[in-house]
Amino acid sequence: MSVPFLFAYKHPGMNKSQTALITGASLGIGRELAKLFARDGYNLVLVARDRSRLNTFGDELQKQFGITVKSIPLDLIDASAPQSLFDQLSRESIAVDVLVNNAGYGKRGMFAEISTDDNLGQIHLNIAALTHLTKLFVAPMLERRSGKILNVASTAGFQPGPLMAVYYATKAYVISFSEALASELKDSGVTVTCLCPGVTDTEFQKRAGTGESLLFRRMLPADAKTVARDGYRAMMKGRPLVISGFKNWLLAESLRVSPRRVVTAVSRRLIER
Numbered sequence: 707m708s709v710p711f712l713f714a715y716k717h718p719g720m721n722k723s724q725t726a727l728i729t730g731a732s733l734g735i736g737r738e739l740a741k742l743f744a745r746d747g748y749n750l751v752l753v754a755r756d757r758s759r760l761n762t763f764g765d766e767l768q769k770q771f772g773i774t775v776k777s778i779p780l781d782l783i784d785a786s787a788p789q790s791l792f793d794q795l796s797r798e799s800i801a802v803d804v805l806v807n808n809a810g811y812g813k814r815g816m817f818a819e820i821s822t823d824d825n826l827g828q829i830h831l832n833i834a835a836l837t838h839l840t841k842l843f844v845a846p847m848l849e850r851r852s853g854k855i856l857n858v859a860s861t862a863g864f865q866p867g868p869l870m871a872v873y874y875a876t877k878a879y880v881i882s883f884s885e886a887l888a889s890e891l892k893d894s895g896v897t898v899t900c901l902c903p904g905v906t907d908t909e910f911q912k913r914a915g916t917g918e919s920l921l922f923r924r925m926l927p928a929d930a931k932t933v934a935r936d937g938y939r940a941m942m943k944g945r946p947l948v949i950s951g952f953k954n955w956l957l958a959e960s961l962r963v964s965p966r967r968v969v970t971a972v973s974r975r976l977i978e979r
């Protein structure tokens with residue numbers, strides 16, 4: 707076997723092996739998902755806002771796993787960002803085999819007191835960007851009759867969340883949308899998986915202002931690696947929904963049979979400091 711062949715095999719070009727696009731790939735759950743894809747030989751397109759963190763991480767993955775990584779710094783709150791991302795990848799003939807809609811953020815506080823930018827920003831990132839990216843990338847997947855979509859929701863999506871009203875509602879949307887789409891795409895060759903993490907130890911809590919909440923202090927936070935692994939496995943199996951962690955699964959299931967008013971009151975208590 708010639709050396710050039712070995713080299714080509716270990717360093718596949720963008721179009722020779724499968725490509726996964728991961729939003730919010732520079733930190734937390736998205737970062738751990740990127741490592742799992744890289745380990746399995748996927749080429750990667752990584753998206754987040756912080757250019758230098760994204761580039762450093764991309765370089766590390768390229769060196770460690772011999773894959774091709776394209777880092778695209780982008781603020782997905784910007785309504786034009788999904789289309790410009792899709793157009794850029796189309797121009798560069800990069801076909802996306804797996805789309806991971808992971809970028810998301812939350813803000814703790816009373817709805818009336820949180821800035822309008824944050825009220826709407828959560829909707830733009832957690833709902834609009836996720837929906838727009840899915841719309842754009844599902845079309846070529848359907849043409850190829852092959853593809854996977856992983857949407858990161860939250861166990862927050864199973865109940866109302868006073869003091870994080872918009873965030874919880876956005877995650878309810880992600881769960882409902884993903885499960886419905888998974889049903890529509892049945893037998894199409896494209897699968898949709900919704901990952902619901904519970905409290906997870908990442909930058910999210912600091913940014914959301916929930917680090918001091920009862921929820922974070924009482925529930926032992928999961929580590930991002932475990933959550934990513936659960937989502938990755940479920941996606942590979944084409945499962946429509948996965949709740950990461952047995953305790954989280956039990957809690958989510960118990961909500962189905964609990965009175966809504968009690969659920970909302972308990973949910974509020976957990977977000978209080």
Ligand SMILES: NC(=O)c1ccc[n+]([C@@H]2O[C@H](COP(=O)([O-])OP(=O)(O)OC[C@H]3O[C@@H](n4cnc5c(N)ncnc54)[C@H](OP(=O)(O)O)[C@@H]3O)[C@@H](O)[C@H]2O)c1
Binds near residue numbers: 735753858861904908
């Ligand atoms: N941590 C938890 O307890 C928890 C629980 C349930 C669900 N989740 C969900 O899991 C997903 C990942 O959260 P995480 O905990 O890993 O959060 P994280 O540590 O804060 O990471 C968020 C990632 O998204 C990127 N990002 C944030 N805003 C963005 C924007 N406007 N445009 C593009 N990229 C953006 C961040 O990079 P830049 O800042 O550089 O853009 C970062 O890479 C989110 O959807 C979150 O709602 C988290």
